[in-house]
Amino acid sequence: MLINHSRIEQAMTYGEYNTLLETLIKINQTTGTNQSADMIEYAKLNLQRIHRLDKTTVVDATLQEKVRTISGKYIWLVLTEGWCGDASQILPVVNKIAELNPNIQLLFLLRDENLDIMDNYLTNGGRSQRSPRVIFKT
Numbered sequence: 001m002l003i004n005h006s007r008i009e010q011a012m013t014y015g016e017y018n019t020l021l022e023t024l025i026k027i028n029q030t031t032g033t034n035q036s037a038d039m040i041e042y043a044k045l046n047l048q049r050i051h052r053l054d055k056t057t058v059v060d061a062t063l064q065e066k067v068r069t070i071s072g073k074y075i076w077l078v079l080t081e082g083w084c085g086d087a088s089q090i091l092p093v094v095n096k097i098a099e100l101n102p103n104i105q106l107l108f109l110l111r112d113e114n115l116d117i118m119d120n121y122l123t124n125g126g127r128s129q130r131s132p133r134v135i136f137k138t
Contacts (some may be wrong), residue, residue, distance in 0.1 A: 002117055008075060011107035014095045021047050021082045031082040039083040046088030053092035059100065067100045070072040079111045079118050095119050 012020065021043065024030055050125035059067075076098060080087040098106035111118050 002120065005079065005096050007109065007114070007117070008107065011077060012106070014091070014098075014106055015093075016081075017049060017108040018047075021050075024082065029038070030109050034083070042085060043082040046082060046085060049085075049088040050092055054097070057092050057096050059093075059096050063097065064100055067104075069098055070101050072103060076104060076106045078106070078108045079114060079121070080108055084111075096115075100138050107134050 025040075025044055025047055028040060029035055030040050032039065062069065076089065076094065078087075078094070080091065096105055098104040109117065
């Protein structure tokens with residue numbers, strides 16, 4: 001099963017995703033199947049990055065103007081994991097952009113729980129994490 005309304009219903013909001021990360025870190029865990037000490041430390045660092053960028057990110061005025069003109073309804077669906085450093089740097093920015101327009105709904109699925117989707121969007125044949133992988137138009 002790939003992206004459909006059932007998957008969208010299972011997805012988390014940005015706030016829910018952050019709450020999940022915070023909850024897991026409190027019990028010394030992270031998202032995903034790899035619960036090694038290194039991955040947990042990456043997740044802790046990434047949550048700090050997310051909090052910092054949530055406070056400091058400012059969207060360029062020109063981009064704000066462009067995003068506000070989007071008239072269609074869009075779901076931006078992101079595959080991510082708490083340990084992914086690239087995601088921690090870009091997700092707060094993507095969230096700030098999505099917040100500019102009520103026609104954009106930003107949702108998150110965990111990569112390791114949705115490998116069938118991830119495997120359709122590989123980077124050079126690997127399961128590399130990058131900025132949003134899928135945009136689903138309603």
